[in-house]
Amino acid sequence: SQNPNRQTNPISSTAMLSRGCSSLLRARLGCLPRSSRGAWAGSSLLRAFSSSSSSSSSSSASSLAEMVDSQHNRRRGVPHHQVKPVVKRQKATLIRGDGIGPEVTHAVISAFVAMKAPVDWESFDLQSANEGKLSPQLIRSVRKNKFVLKGPLFTPMGHGHASPDVNLAREFGLFAHVVPVRLLEGVKTRHDDVDLVVIRENTEGEYTGLEHIVNDEVVQSVKIITEKASLRIAKFAFDYAVRNNRRKVTAVHKANIMKMADGLFLNSCRQVAAKYKDVVEFDEVIIDNCCMQLVTKPEQFDVMVTGNLYGNIVSESAAGLAGGVALVPGFNEGTDGIRVYEQGPRHIGMDIAGRRLANPTSFLLASAMMLRDMQLGPWADTLENAVYKTIREQKVRTIDLDGNASTYEFTQAVVDNMELPVVAPDDMKVVLDFFN
Amino acid sequence: MKLSDGLFLECCRLVASQHPEIEFEELTVDNTCLQLVRNPARLDVMVMPNLYGDIVSDLCAGLIGGLGLTPSGNIGTEAAVFESVHGTAPDIAGQDKANPTALLLSAVMMLHHLDLHDHASAIEQSVFDTIADPACRTGDLGGSAGCSDFTNAICERVAKAMNK
Numbered sequence: 001s002q003n004p005n006r007q008t009n010p011i012s013s014t015a016m017l018s019r020g021c022s023s024l025l026r027a028r029l030g031c032l033p034r035s036s037r038g039a040w041a042g043s044s045l046l047r048a049f050s051s052s053s054s055s056s057s058s059s060s061a062s063s064l065a066e067m068v069d070s071q072h073n074r075r076r077g078v079p080h081h082q083v084k085p086v087v088k089r090q091k092a093t094l095i096r097g098d099g100i101g102p103e104v105t106h107a108v109i110s111a112f113v114a115m116k117a118p119v120d121w122e123s124f125d126l127q128s129a130n131e132g133k134l135s136p137q138l139i140r141s142v143r144k145n146k147f148v149l150k151g152p153l154f155t156p157m158g159h160g161h162a163s164p165d166v167n168l169a170r171e172f173g174l175f176a177h178v179v180p181v182r183l184l185e186g187v188k189t190r191h192d193d194v195d196l197v198v199i200r201e202n203t204e205g206e207y208t209g210l211e212h213i214v215n216d217e218v219v220q221s222v223k224i225i226t227e228k229a230s231l232r233i234a235k236f237a238f239d240y241a242v243r244n245n246r247r248k249v250t251a252v253h254k255a256n257i258m259k260m261a262d263g264l265f266l267n268s269c270r271q272v273a274a275k276y277k278d279v280v281e282f283d284e285v286i287i288d289n290c291c292m293q294l295v296t297k298p299e300q301f302d303v304m305v306t307g308n309l310y311g312n313i314v315s316e317s318a319a320g321l322a323g324g325v326a327l328v329p330g331f332n333e334g335t336d337g338i339r340v341y342e343q344g345p346r347h348i349g350m351d352i353a354g355r356r357l358a359n360p361t362s363f364l365l366a367s368a369m370m371l372r373d374m375q376l377g378p379w380a381d382t383l384e385n386a387v388y389k390t391i392r393e394q395k396v397r398t399i400d401l402d403g404n405a406s407t408y409e410f411t412q413a414v415v416d417n418m419e420l421p422v423v424a425p426d427d428m429k430v431v432l433d434f435f436n
Numbered sequence: 437m438k439l440s441d442g443l444f445l446e447c448c449r450l451v452a453s454q455h456p457e458i459e460f461e462e463l464t465v466d467n468t469c470l471q472l473v474r475n476p477a478r479l480d481v482m483v484m485p486n487l488y489g490d491i492v493s494d495l496c497a498g499l500i501g502g503l504g505l506t507p508s509g510n511i512g513t514e515a516a517v518f519e520s521v522h523g524t525a526p527d528i529a530g531q532d533k534a535n536p537t538a539l540l541l542s543a544v545m546m547l548h549h550l551d552l553h554d555h556a557s558a559i560e561q562s563v564f565d566t567i568a569d570p571a572c573r574t575g576d577l578g579g580s581a582g583c584s585d586f587t588n589a590i591c592e593r594v595a596k597a598m599n600k
Contacts, residue, residue: 211439221440254487288490292498295473313491316466320473345470 089118090374092147093138095126099348100358101151107360107411108149108367111386114415117371117379126153132164134171142172147370148340151363152348162209165346169202173335175229176236177202179315179328179344186392187323187401193299194322198344199240200311201233201265202332207308225261225307230268236333237269237305238276248281249273252290252306252314265307291317316345324400326359327391329366339373341366352399356406359398361387364414386417444485469495497521504576505567507541509549516549518542528575532582535574537563540590562593 096105112119122145124138132153142148155163168174176199183194210222237249251269255262266284273282285293287310293300294314298321306314319328330344343362352358364387371380390396396413397403405413445462452460459480463471465488471478472492476499484492497506503522510517520538528534540563547556566572572589573579581589 206437209438211437213439219440219443221437254490288494291469291491291495292502295495295498296502312466313469317469317473317495320470324474325470345466347467 087118087376089120090147090376091120091122091145092149092370092374093141093145094121094123095138095148095150095153096123097126097151098154099152099350099353101153101348103354103356103358103407104343104360104363105149105151107407108363110411111364111383111414111418112367112379115379115382115418115420117376117383119371119374119376126150126164126168131161132167133161134164134167139171142338142340143336146336146338147374148338149363149367149370150340150342152343152346154348154350166207166209168340169332169334172338172340173203174332174338174340175201175203175335176233176333177311177315177330178240178333179311179319179330181315181318181322181328181344183322184327184388184391186394187327189321189323191298191321194318196298196301196318197240197244197246197303198311198315198318199233199237199303199305200315201229201305201307202311203308204229205308223258223261225264227264227268230265231272234269234272234305237303238272238280241280241303242276246280246303248283248302249276250290250301250304251282251284252287252304252310253284254287254310256286262307269305287313290314294318294321312345319345324359325362326398326400327361327365329362329369331366331369339370341370356408357399358407359400360407360411361391364411382418382420383414385419386414389417390414441485448483465492468492472496472499493521501577503538504535505537505541507538507545509542509545511549516546518546518549532584533575534583535576536583536587537567558594558597559590562590562597565593566590 094105094109096102109121122141124135124141126132126134126138132155150168153164153168155161155165179198179200181194181196181198183189183192204224204226206221206223208222208224210224212220212222214220234251240246241249249269251266251273253262253266255266269282269284273280276282287306290304290310291313294317298318301318304314315328315330316325319325322328325343325345325347328344330342332340332342334340343366349358364383368380368383368387371377371383390410390413391401394401396405396410398405398407398410448460448462452458465484468479468482468484468488469492472495476496482492493506493508494503497503500506503520506521508519508521510519520542522538525534541560544556544560544563547553547559566586566589567577569589570579572581572586574581574583574586
């Protein structure tokens with residue numbers, strides 16, 4: 001049956017069935033099927049027919065199941081009529097955002113279509129027009145899909161509604177904002193070794209929004225640090241380091257001045273570090289010295305775990321060192337396995353919005369991270385390699401990299417550089433359906 | 437931080453409106469750090485609250501070669517304290533190795549503060565010219581001159597400048 005949300009060229013069911021028919025027929029006659037992709041189809045089809053025409057159905061069923069399993073490394077002992085195709089289409093939520101958001105998310109959609117990534121989007125406009133509030137439909141979509149790609153969201157300065165990013169973080173428990181900053185080949189900067197990851201606590205600290213007017217001339221702003229959030233972000237940082245083969249975690253703080261608040265954060269980090277002491281190194285740096293070290297010797301940093309405000313500052317400074325915010329992806333980790341992918345340092349880019357000048361690299365790389373986490377590795381690799389190649393060649397460059405290519409031209413160059421994956425979900429589904 | 441930094445911003449806007457001859461712009465602290473790293477020439481005087489100033493001043497010091505070269509002044513209603521903000525460096529203390537630039541330039545700031553601008557400029561220019569000369573640089577700048585040699589070179593240049 002046809003999935004109406006297919007992004008491939010529309011083919012009628014009959015045509016697909018007859019395609020399947022003819023390949024079975026050819027197999028029965030001992031010929032190889034026409035399709036060069038799905039290389040398993042050739043000899044395995046032959047074997048399937050030779051075994052199914054003999055003895056009992058149970059033995060043919062088990063041999064077919066084994067054949068499919070061995071070829072695709074899937075669930076063992078599953079009867080053949082229950083074997084599902086290797087790659088299933090998945091849904092992801094898209095929030096287009098403000099400023100350059102519509103252009104860059106469009107670039108991601110184009111790239112996905114070009115490489116036939118089996119992802120269908122549920123799109124939403126969470127814009128400042130709604131005062132940054134999340135609609136029930138959006139909330140439902142995110143909770144169902146778990147994977148979200150979002151463009152930047154606008155927050156008014158000094159007055160007006162709360163930040164929609166903060167609303168998202170609160171609704172979905174997005175406690176960690178992860179910004180991997182890596183200097184890409186082809187990008188010219190002062191430093192040649194920048195490869196660090198900023199892990200920023202995203203729920204509390206200076207961003208609680210708890211402020212009080214004491215009188216006409218005095219305002220008080222409250223910074224909250226909890227042991228629970230501090231332990232959670234520290235554990236996340238160390239687990240991330242272990243999972244990604246990073247050797248060191250550095251805690252960034254100002255505990256010499258904010259003795260209790262940053263002191264609690266620092267002690268939580270130390271507590272978690274002790275549990276990982278044989279696996280991951282740990283050290284500490286004060287935020288001001290940290291910034292100085294970043295601009296002089298960024299190579300000394302690996303994974304950095306920080307509170308909310310410091311993480312904001314450090315991730316933007318580090319992105320600047322690696323060629324700018326438009327090159328750096330990021331994601332937010334929430335409770336219940338929800339992940340929101342976006343440009344690492346959150347920038348609206350109002351000055352270039354709507355003029356199709358934005359560099360979509362950060363969003364393309366973020367969407368590749370999303371693909372990888374959705375177990376769609378081949379598409380993630382294809383997209384990442386195409387982006388890296390485009391930047392390395394330096395032939396097509398957007399204005400932030402001293403070029404004059406538009407968002408569209410850059411995306412087209414990325415698509416042209418794609419080496420498409422071998423896996424072809426559509427063909428396999430047709431043939432397997434036939435065996436049912 | 438809409439109320440607290442918002443109040444700070446309102447005050448800056450108020451004073452800026454009283455000085456229309458001077459350009460005024462507003463940047464969030466994270467964007468400021470980004471701009472400093474990418475294109476520091478874009479920025480001139482920056483005014484900010486305590487914590488941001490702590491962070492931004494250290495970042496800027498990193499950009500120009502470190503705390504060994506960075507002067508500073510603390511201006512008060514009753515007094516002004518000018519100081520270098522580097523550490524005590526016990527490992528090179530007492531060996532004629534230290535680079536005095538940070539404290540010298542802080543003293544220059546003090547002279548400006550006292551309206552002794554000619555003296556201030558003469559010393560400041562001499563310091564810059566001496567640093568630019570590879571023969572006179574101290575160890576931290578990749579040279580081999582001692583603290584006294586470096587200082588003597590500066591004094592010679594100052595004397596020349598004042599005699600003109």
